[in-house]
Amino acid sequence: MPKITCHISQSLQKILEEQSKLRGESISHLVSMALAQSFEVPHHTLFQVSTTGALVQGIYERAVSSKYLLNYGDFGIGTFENLDGEMVVLDGVIYQARSDGKVSKITEEVGTPFAIVLFFEPDLDEISEEINSLGDVRKVCDRLRDSDNIFYAFRIDGKFDHVHTRAMKATAEGVPLAQAASVQPEFEFKNINGTLVGIWAPQFSSAFNVAGYHFHFLSEDRTKGGHLLECSGKHLRVRMERMNDFHLSLPESQEFLQADLTKDISKDLAYAEQIHDKENADGERK
Ligand SMILES: [Zn+2]
Numbered sequence: 001m002p003k004i005t006c007h008i009s010q011s012l013q014k015i016l017e018e019q020s021k022l023r024g025e026s027i028s029h030l031v032s033m034a035l036a037q038s039f040e041v042p043h044h045t046l047f048q049v050s051t052t053g054a055l056v057q058g059i060y061e062r063a064v065s066s067k068y069l070l071n072y073g074d075f076g077i078g079t080f081e082n083l084d085g086e087m088v089v090l091d092g093v094i095y096q097a098r099s100d101g102k103v104s105k106i107t108e109e110v111g112t113p114f115a116i117v118l119f120f121e122p123d124l125d126e127i128s129e130e131i132n133s134l135g136d137v138r139k140v141c142d143r144l145r146d147s148d149n150i151f152y153a154f155r156i157d158g159k160f161d162h163v164h165t166r167a168m169k170a171t172a173e174g175v176p177l178a179q180a181a182s183v184q185p186e187f188e189f190k191n192i193n194g195t196l197v198g199i200w201a202p203q204f205s206s207a208f209n210v211a212g213y214h215f216h217f218l219s220e221d222r223t224k225g226g227h228l229l230e231c232s233g234k235h236l237r238v239r240m241e242r243m244n245d246f247h248l249s250l251p252e253s254q255e256f257l258q259a260d261l262t263k264d265i266s267k268d269l270a271y272a273e274q275i276h277d278k279e280n281a282d283g284e285r286k
Contacts, residue, residue: 032121041119045245046151046199047072048116051208054256055079055114056265056272058174062111063251066094069117072247075153077197077216078115083180084170086227088197088218089117095218097225099169099185105222113251116199116209118153122239128156132232138213141200144240151205151243154198154215158236163189165217165226173255181272186229193220196228206266208248210273229274 008016020027036043050063062081069078074092079085085098094106128140141154165187171180198215205211215228250256 042072042245042247043119044121044241044243045072045247046116046118046153046243047247047249048209049078049112049249050114050251050256051248051261052114052210052269053208053261053263053265054251054259056177056268057259057261057263058171058176058180059251059253059255059259060113060171060173061253061255063113063253063256064111064115064249066106066110066112069112069115070094073117073119075120075155075197076115076117077199077214078112078117079168081111081113082170082173083113083168083177086165086167086216086225087112087115088216088225089115090195090197090218095222095225097165097167097216097218099167101167101185101187101224103218103223103225118241118243120153120155120239120241122155122241124238124240126238128236128238130234131236134215134228134230137196137215137231140238141198141213141240144238145200146242149202149204151202151246152200153241153243154196154200154213155239156196156198156215156236157194157239158233159191159193160189160231160233160236161191162230162232163192163194163217163228164230165189165224166229167226176268177272178268187224187226189219189224192224194218194224195220196231198228210269211266214273227273 033043060082076089078087085096088095095103097103145152166184168184195218196215200213201209201211203211217228218225
């Protein structure tokens with residue numbers, strides 16, 4: 001993280017030290033927070049568009065535009081209008097990994113029905129031990145997390161021995177997510193440099209988010225990617241940010257306003273998020 005040196009008044013310094021003691025937060029954190037507030041930049045804040053409940057019910061039309069999303073973050077995951085592929089937001093650029101295996105950079109305005117973004121400012125930076133599965137990724141991240149009750153963002157970079165992803169196929173509005181997810185093409189990549197963009201959300205957020213880990217992958221050359229199903233790699237760089245502010249932006253479409261969102265979506269969501277047992281996936285494997 002960059003370091004700044006500056007001069008402040010003695011009285012300000014006194015307040016800063018007192019507040020730091022009182023709140024149990026570092027001076028760096030307090031200064032970053034104050035600067036972010038004064039420049040109106042979100043700090044350790046997740047910005048989420050719509051809810052997983054709405055997505056499970058088939059509400060896939062635009063809630064906000066991709067450009068609007070970038071006002072709230074430079075890092076994150078999501079999907080596009082009509083579930084047309086997987087969204088990866090990395091270093092302030094939005095990428096679309098589509099079901100034909102192609103990845104494109106979003107330069108025009110594109111709508112998103114669901115996304116979660118933040119300005120990535122890691123609190124932790126370290127090199128992982130050997131990772132042999134997505135389960136190992138979760139274990140490494142679990143070890144870094146200090147709570148089950150706030151949100152976390154993870155960025156994992158390096159050379160992956162193996163990455164298995166899927167990308168949603170554009171689907172008509174109203175088709176339930178579980179049904180749409182049953183025909184999604186999957187992709188296999190070997191010896192590939194890239195980045196995992198991930199969010200960990202607490203169990204209590206399962207009513208509107210994916211509880212636990214949710215990772216999307218993007219290759220270093222930005223030509224491959226998708227929703228992560230499996231991976232392995234050695235000496236990966238793992239960065240983590242703790243997120244304790246949350247902004248939820250709800251759609252104003254008639255579909256959303258009239259939808260019955262009281263149903264328990266956990267089973268449908270788990271099905272949509274995971275690998276499906278099927279011989280020779282309907283989609284191509286690369
Ligand atoms: Zn995903």
